[in-house]
Amino acid sequence: MQQNNSTIARIQSVDFFRGITMFLLAGEASGLYEHLRASDWVLVKGLGQRLDHHEWHGLYFWDLIQPFFMFIVGVSIPFAVANRRI
Helix, strand or coil, X not given: CCCCHHHCCCCHHHHHHHHHHHHHHXXXXXXXXXXXXXXXXXXXXXXXXXXXXXXXXXXXXXXXXXXXXXXXXXXXXXXXXHHHXX
16 A cells, blocks of 8 residues: 555654654763753853753652653654554
8 A cells, every 4th residue: 555645644743742852862972961050151051950860859850851762762663553544
């Protein structure tokens, strides 16, 4: 069964959320957050501390990245299955 590209509509909010999640993962892998923490600017330093993965001292934003990724997968599967049934 061959599908026309114009008939497959992408959910842009899921793509956007996936992109942000992947950007945050790339920031951790590249050491970006360590550079932000070393900044002399208070705002940039605080942002780096919130995004950095560290020892457990409570829930930080970085601790939500894996659940975000799993959420994206769970949301995407029904759309992918529905597109294949068309």
